[in-house]
Each structure stands twice: as C-alpha cells, then as structure tokens.
Amino acid sequence: MSCRETFAAYGLRALGEGERLLPKADITFCEQVVLIGSGLIWNIYFALIALIAGFFCATALAVARDSERRLWRKPADWFIFVFRGSPLFIQFFLAYEAFVLLPKVGVEFSLLGIDFNASTRWLTRAWLGAVIVLGLNTTAYSAEIFHGALRAVPRGDLEAADAYGLTGWHRFRRITWPTMLRLAWPAYTNEAIFLFHATTLVFFSGFPAWKQMGDALYYANYFADKTFNPFIPYPIVAGYFIAVTLLIIALFGLIGRRLNRHLPQPQRKRFRFRPQWIR
Structure with missing residues (x-):
C-alpha cells in the first residue's frame, strides 16, 4: 500500500x-x-472545546472572586483551590467513577408537568466526559490568571472610565475586560499550550475510546505494542505536538498583537514560552 x-x-x-x-x-x-x-x-478537539468553554467560565469566575460579596467570592475561591490543588489525573479518575454511577442511579426530573428521563451514559465517553474534566481544570487555572490581571488593571483607566460616565457592564466590557485580557494574555497562552499537552492524559484515564476512535497516544501505544519499538511512534507524537504548539504560539501571538495594537512599540510585551512542569 502506497503512502x-x-x-x-x-x-x-x-x-x-x-x-x-x-x-x-x-x-x-x-x-x-x-x-x-x-x-x-481528538487531542485538538479536547483542547479546543475545553479552552473555549474554560475561557468564558474563567472570566466569570475571576469576576466573582474579585467581588466584595462573600456569597460570590467564596465559592469561586474554593473551586479554584480544589481544581488547582488536585492532580489532573486524579480529577479524571474521580469524574469517570462519578459518571459511571450516574447511569445506574438515573436522572429523572419533571418540567411543566412532563416527566423526563435524562440519559447520562454519554458522560462516560471520552469525547464528552474528558472534555468536561479538562474544561473545569483549565477554568480554575485561567481564572487565577485572569483574577491577577483583573487586580492589575491600572486605576487610572478606571478613573477615566468613571469620568466618561461608564459604569457597570459598559465599563467592564469597554475598559476592564480588554485591559485584563491584554495583561493576562502571555500567561494565558502558556495555559493553552499546557492544556493541549494535558490532552495526552485522556489515554491514561478511565474514559474509553469509542469504537477504537482514540487519540494520538492511543495509536502510538498500539504501534509500540505491535512493533515492539517505541522509538518510532512516540517521537512521531512528540513531533505532532511540537508542530501544534508552534501553531498555538503563532495564533495567540497574533491575538496578543491585536490586543496591544494601541500601545507604543517598546511597551508591547512579547510572548515567552514558560512551560509549567509542576501543577
């Protein structure tokens, strides 16, 4: 068979x-x-869906953590503490065990007098269950990044917004949120890279590949077992991940330049790849 x-x-x-x-x-x-x-x-799918969902959830969580109301601040603090304080692999394991038990218990509810029986068996599949775990994990880490950037927003920008009569949602959308993203973007780029690398843990978690439709590490492990030579498939996986990492750096770099387009050239921060070896 030709290539x-x-x-x-x-x-x-x-x-x-x-x-x-x-x-x-x-x-x-x-x-x-x-x-x-x-x-x-599949690795790109895991990372992309988790990153999109985690971005918006992390923004809301960062705002809640910065709130003066204890009712909003404390749940956000505990969520971030739990998911940042526990290993991702353990989160995969606990989530899978919980998702396995759900179909046995069943989920039934009534809405407007109509009885519904919700099917939960899809939560045990990697395409959904693993994405949920990755999304929750990156939400916690991204929320911590966004919260730090939120507290670093220059007070002068907020005072200028008040002087122009911008308050509440309008001030957040036009002043606070863009400045927060600009300050957090280099660190958030590192989080996106780590999230993509973390998708390899899906293979080692309990979430099965549906109909042998596995991720990159699934096929690499298969070839290593069949050929008894791990020095070919695993470097191939590494090469693919390096290529996608370079693509992420380029894409996020373009977005970062877009966020900093109003700044003078010397003040624009360049992205530096700082891998987080321990989480």
Missing part, C-alpha cells in the same frame, strides 16, 4: 471513516504517521 493509499484509508479513521481494521503486520512508517495524525484530531 497515498494509506492516507486515503486511515486519514480519518479516528473519526470512524475509512478502514476499520488496524494494520497488524508489516507496519510501515507511513501508516504510523497517518494513524497517529488521525488520532491527533
């Missing part, structure tokens, strides 16, 4: 398209590259 035929047969296998049976003998380098790249689609 072009391999791509046609296995390019979208992780999404359920193409050949259903994985190669078992005479595995070529091209097959490993194509199938691992196919599985990378």
Whole structure:
C-alpha cells in the first residue's frame, strides 16, 4: 500500500471513516504517521472545546472572586483551590467513577408537568466526559490568571472610565475586560499550550475510546505494542505536538498583537514560552 493509499484509508479513521481494521503486520512508517495524525484530531478537539468553554467560565469566575460579596467570592475561591490543588489525573479518575454511577442511579426530573428521563451514559465517553474534566481544570487555572490581571488593571483607566460616565457592564466590557485580557494574555497562552499537552492524559484515564476512535497516544501505544519499538511512534507524537504548539504560539501571538495594537512599540510585551512542569 502506497503512502497515498494509506492516507486515503486511515486519514480519518479516528473519526470512524475509512478502514476499520488496524494494520497488524508489516507496519510501515507511513501508516504510523497517518494513524497517529488521525488520532491527533481528538487531542485538538479536547483542547479546543475545553479552552473555549474554560475561557468564558474563567472570566466569570475571576469576576466573582474579585467581588466584595462573600456569597460570590467564596465559592469561586474554593473551586479554584480544589481544581488547582488536585492532580489532573486524579480529577479524571474521580469524574469517570462519578459518571459511571450516574447511569445506574438515573436522572429523572419533571418540567411543566412532563416527566423526563435524562440519559447520562454519554458522560462516560471520552469525547464528552474528558472534555468536561479538562474544561473545569483549565477554568480554575485561567481564572487565577485572569483574577491577577483583573487586580492589575491600572486605576487610572478606571478613573477615566468613571469620568466618561461608564459604569457597570459598559465599563467592564469597554475598559476592564480588554485591559485584563491584554495583561493576562502571555500567561494565558502558556495555559493553552499546557492544556493541549494535558490532552495526552485522556489515554491514561478511565474514559474509553469509542469504537477504537482514540487519540494520538492511543495509536502510538498500539504501534509500540505491535512493533515492539517505541522509538518510532512516540517521537512521531512528540513531533505532532511540537508542530501544534508552534501553531498555538503563532495564533495567540497574533491575538496578543491585536490586543496591544494601541500601545507604543517598546511597551508591547512579547510572548515567552514558560512551560509549567509542576501543577
């Protein structure tokens, strides 16, 4: 099978398209590259959905933590403390155990006199359950970043907003939120990179791959077992992740320049990649 035929047969296998049976003998380098790249689609999906949901939730959580009302501030503090204080892998494990128990218990509720029986079995699938865990985790870390940036908003900007009659939601949307994003963006870029790297933990968690539609590490582990040579599939995974990381840095760099477009050139902060080895 040529490399072009391999791509046609296995390019979208992780999404359920193409050949259903994985190669078992005479595995070529091209097959490993194509199938691992196919599985990378799931890693990008995990990171993208969790990042989008976590961004908005983190913004709300940062505002709640900065609130003077204890009713808003304390739940936000505890949420951030719990998800930042516990390992991500343990969060995967506990969430999976909880999601497994839900279908056994069942979720029934009534709305406007109509009885509903909600199905919860999809929570145990990686495409949903893992995304929820990743979203909650990145929400906590991003909220801490946003909260620090929120407290660093120059007081002069807020006083100028008051002088122009901007209060409440209008002041937050036009002054506070853009300045908070500008200050937090370098650190938030690092969080986005870490979140993408953390998607590899989905393979080690209890969330199963549905119909063998696994992520990049799923296929790398399969090839390592079949060929007894881990020094080919795992470097391929590393190469893919490095390439996507460079893409994230470039994309977030463009957004960062957009956020800082009003500043003089010497005052524009350049992004520096600072990996967080311990979380």
